[in-house]
Amino acid sequence: MKKRIIECLKESGDYVSGQDLCERLGVSRTAVWKAVNQLRADGYEIEAVRNRGYRLVQGNDVYNQDEIAEELRTSWAGRNLIFFDETDSTNIQLRLLAEKGAPEGTLVVAGQQNAGKGRRGRAWLGPRDSGVWMSLLLRPGFAPEHASMLTLVAALAVAQGIREQTGLDCGIKWPNDIVLGGKKVCGILTEMSTEMESIHYVIIGIGINVGIRQFPEELRDTATSLSLETGKETSRAALIGAVMRAWEGYYARFLEKCDLSTLNEEYSSLLVNKDREVRVLAASGEYTGICRGIDDGGELLVEMADKSVRCVISGEVSVRGIYGYV
Numbered sequence: 001m002k003k004r005i006i007e008c009l010k011e012s013g014d015y016v017s018g019q020d021l022c023e024r025l026g027v028s029r030t031a032v033w034k035a036v037n038q039l040r041a042d043g044y045e046i047e048a049v050r051n052r053g054y055r056l057v058q059g060n061d062v063y064n065q066d067e068i069a070e071e072l073r074t075s076w077a078g079r080n081l082i083f084f085d086e087t088d089s090t091n092i093q094l095r096l097l098a099e100k101g102a103p104e105g106t107l108v109v110a111g112q113q114n115a116g117k118g119r120r121g122r123a124w125l126g127p128r129d130s131g132v133w134m135s136l137l138l139r140p141g142f143a144p145e146h147a148s149m150l151t152l153v154a155a156l157a158v159a160q161g162i163r164e165q166t167g168l169d170c171g172i173k174w175p176n177d178i179v180l181g182g183k184k185v186c187g188i189l190t191e192m193s194t195e196m197e198s199i200h201y202v203i204i205g206i207g208i209n210v211g212i213r214q215f216p217e218e219l220r221d222t223a224t225s226l227s228l229e230t231g232k233e234t235s236r237a238a239l240i241g242a243v244m245r246a247w248e249g250y251y252a253r254f255l256e257k258c259d260l261s262t263l264n265e266e267y268s269s270l271l272v273n274k275d276r277e278v279r280v281l282a283a284s285g286e287y288t289g290i291c292r293g294i295d296d297g298g299e300l301l302v303e304m305a306d307k308s309v310r311c312v313i314s315g316e317v318s319v320r321g322i323y324g325y326v
C-alpha cells in the first residue's frame with residue numbers, strides 16, 4: 001500500500017484527498033493515515049493539510065529499493081537490485097552473492113558503507129546518505145585480459161550520468177577517477193574472479209560523493225562532492241538510473257570489439273591528463289612525460305623527452321599531475 005500511495009502522490013504532484021486515496025486503494029482512512037506515517041518514517045516528506053489532503057514535498061532525496069528500482073529504466077543492469085540501509089562494503093556483499101550464483105546485472109546499493117574499499121588496499125569513505133555506494137555484477141564471456149578496460153568504460157558511464165543529472169561536465173583522471181574542478185568526485189574499484197582463461201565474474205564498485213559537505217583534512221585538497229560543486233541536492237536514485245542506462249550503452253559498444261576503439265575518442269576528450277605533464281609512479285621507479293591519451297587497450301600513452309612513447313598499464317602505477325592530484 002505504501003508504494004501505491006507514493007505512486008498516487010507523485011502522479012498528482014499536488015494534494016490528494018484522504019478520501020480519494022481510500023477509494024483508489026480500497027482501504028479505510030485510518031489505514032491511509034497509518035501508511036502515510038510509515039512513509040514519513042521511511043524518509044518521505046508528506047504534508048497533510050485539512051480539507052486538501054496529502055502532498056509529497058518534492059526534492060527530498062528518498063533512497064530505498066523502490067525509489068531506485070523506479071528510476072532505473074534499464075534493460076538488464078540493476079534489474080536484480082539489492083539495497084542495504086547499511087553494510088560493510090557493496091563489493092564484499094556482491095562477491096558473496098556472485099559466489100552463490102547471482103545473475104549478471106545484479107546491483108548492490110548501500111545507504112552507508114562501514115568498510116568501503118578503495119584501490120590499492122585503501123579505505124573508502126561511505127558515510128550515511130551522502131553518496132552513491134554501489135557495485136554491479138558482470139559475467140562476461142571474454143578473456144580476463146580485456147577486463148581492466150571495464151573500469152574505463154564505467155568511468156565514461158559515471159561521467160555521462162553526472163552530466164545528465166547535474167549538467168556538470170566531469171573529467172576523467174586516468175584510469176578511472178571522475179574529476180570536477182580538479183578534485184575527485186568518484187572512484188571505481190573493479191575486482192574479479194577468474195579461472196585459467198575465463199572470467200567467473202567481475203564486480204564494478206562505484207563510489208560517487210553526492211552530499212558530502214565536509215571532507216576529512218587529509219582529503220580536503222583532492223576530494224569533492226556533487227553538492228559542493230552544484231550547491232544543490234542531487235537525487236541519488238535518479239543518478240543511479242542515469243549511470244546504469246549510460247553503462248548499458250557504453251558496455252554494448254565495448255562488447256563489439258572487446259576493446260576501447262569505439263570509445264577512445266570520447267574517453268580521450270574527457271581525459272584531464274591529456275597533453276599535460278604527468279608523473280608516473282611505477283614499482284620500477286618514477287618518471288615524467290606528456291600524456292597523449294590512451295590506446296585501444298586502455299593503456300595511458302606517455303611521451304618521453306626523447307619523443308618515444310611509453311604505454312602505462314593501469315593497476316600497476318599511480319599517475320599524478322606535476323603540481324598535484326590532476
Ligand code: BTN
Nearest residue numbers: 089091116117118119187205207
Ligand atoms: C578508489 O579508490 O578510487 C575506488 C573507490 C571505490 C569505492 C566504491 S564505493 C562502492 C564500492 N564498494 C566498495 O567497497 N568500494 C566501491
